[in-house]
Amino acid sequence: MGAKRPLIAVLTGAGISTDSGIPDYRGPKGLWQRDPKAQELVTIGPYLADPEVRRRSWLMRRDVGALGAEPNAGHLALVALERSGLPVRVLTQNVDGLHQRSGLPERKVLELHGTAQRVQCVRCRVRGPxxxxLERVAAGEPDPVCEECGGVLKPCTVMFGEALDPVVLDQAEAIAKACDLFVAVGTLLQVHPVAALPQLALEAGARLVIVNGEPTPYDPVAHEVIREPISLALPALVRRIIAGEFAGDSGEG
Structure with missing residues (x-):
């Protein structure tokens, strides 16, 4: 593990939020399985080109109810890990903001795919809540436009067909290369470039633990694979980490 101060990196995907009532995309009961056409609702090309796609997309955001979701035991376990004094960074593919709502400091959460808590105009770039x-959708605007310039509104998320913010990706890669323990939670590790982060951690000598209900490409090289439900498995794993089973001596976060 080396003499450097141990660092824990936790990559979270949709699976950590399903117990909060937010459906995942690719799982056996995910949104894509129930409605294969739903992927176009979060794909930038169709979204910009077709008003009907945008109308369906707004209805999906309304029905998913992510803004009203509450953190679950998995999120709270990571708060306990951070408050233990161990240095922790959470890299999340989720856009629901539940890590911050659960009590993790903003500076310790890196939102790889942006946030669904805000919207942005694709023309003038102005942002809003x-x-x-969604209030405008509920009031009868099926495809609300920018109130400043009339442009198309989209969530401040990275849609399919859009590139990740290079600054955010660089930060995530630096954390993966510097960590001693890399924990992947609730993600199938199939979407690049984020799916490359565990490999960077392994190449730098970190241990890899995977907590996910379905197999991932990294299972054969992981030091441990945990198949139990995340809301049960993650609190138990955190207790082991705090006890020193993986990360060794603690340092300041």
Missing amino acids: MARA
Whole structure:
């Protein structure tokens, strides 16, 4: 593990939020399985080109109810890990903001795919709260436009067909290379470039633990694979980490 101060990196995907009532995309009961056409609702090309896709997309955001979701035991376990004094960084593919709502400091959460808590105009780039846009949908605007310039509104998320913010990706890669323990939770590790982060950690000498209900490409090289439900498995894993089973001596976060 080396003499450097141990660092724990936790990559979270949709699976950590399903117990909060937010459906995942690719799992056996995920959104894509129930409605294969739903992927176009979060794909930038169709979204910009077709008003009907945008109308369906706004209804999906309304029905998913992510703004009203509450953190679950998995999120709270990571708060306990951070408050133990161990240095922790959470890299999340989720856009629901539940890590911050659960009590993790903003500076320790890196949102790889942006946030669904806010919207942005694709023309003038002005931003505003998602709650305000959904209020307009509820009031009868099926495809609310920018109140400043009339442009198309989209969530401040990275849609399919869009590139990740290079600054955010660079930060995530630096954390993966510097960590001693890399924990992947609730993600199938199939979407690049984020799916490359565990490999960077392994190449730098970190241990890899995977907590996921379905197999991932990294299972054969992981030091441990945990198949139990995340809300049960993650609190137990955190207790082991705090006890020193993986990360060794603690340092300041």
